[in-house]
Amino acid sequence: MQQLIPLTCFFDSIKRPTAQQISQVKQYFWKTSFSNRYTSGQSNAKMDSDIERIKEIADGESNVFSSYEYTVTENTLINTKFSKANPLTRAFLLLMAQYHPVDLVKNQRVDLGTSLASYNRKEYHHVFPQAYLKSKSVHHDDIFCVLNFCFLSSDSNKAISRKAPSTYFETLVPQDTFTDVLSSNVLPINKTIYQKDDYKTFIDRRASEVVSKIDELTA
Structure with missing residues (x-):
């Protein structure tokens, strides 16, 4: 870097x-x-x-980087496949970390030291599980869209397994802190998306959420 x-x-x-x-x-x-x-x-x-x-x-100058612009768009994110070798994936993970993500199941702050370790691949979770999307014949590259990932402990990942979002967002994600937990992971908070297992809307909405966060961080 x-x-x-x-x-x-x-x-x-x-x-x-x-x-x-x-x-x-x-x-x-x-x-x-x-x-x-x-x-x-x-x-x-x-x-x-x-x-x-x-x-x-x-030397005391201000607004030194005002002419710099980020170039990532919602479409860029939608078309980016998750890979830690990819600079955009790494930037995405660091952005997620800024918002102190809470484990979707345990309702506890995610240990980012463990999650961001280069050797650890089990702390990244497909929000719409890989096996579930595969059963719906979703294309491999779409399944591995960077926007379909969040931080999650391996235990919680196992608890979710291949469950449909309509199931685990109802039975495993704490309902009393639902909005706070999802917001901490920069996930859309509209329950209907998960109740309908609406992957396309999920990806589109999350792309918008992430770009909004980039706007905040670069303002």
Whole structure:
């Protein structure tokens, strides 16, 4: 991740950053994470440019990254297959982590240290279970859409297994904290989507939710 070098320069040159400086560097991180800045060529030149802008922050400049824009769209997310080798998947996971996800079944904060570990593949859950979608003849790439994933403990994952959302969102997800639990996972809170096992609407709505969160993080 080439962003690490400009970020290292930031913390090396600014020992006690102000809240405004932290806000600017966060804006830089999220805008570049959800763009093709480092995947569209000339990455070294772009990194050098970013380092120069970091120095401007150290010199007291504001709105240094206002000209940067994220390029991810709802369609981009819908067409992205989950893979930890994919920069967009990694950015998506980090975005999810920002909202302190709560386990859908246990109603407890997910241990992100465990979930984000590179060796751990059991802490990612298909919201619409893989086996369930396969039984409905949903295409493999659609099943593995990045938007169909959330953090979940392996125990809860096993409890859900291949159950249809219309079943497990009713019987396993705590109803008294339903909205809070789903919101913490940036999931649509409309129960009808799950009651109808409406995968397409789920993906479309979640794409919209995620882009809204990107807007918040890059504002």
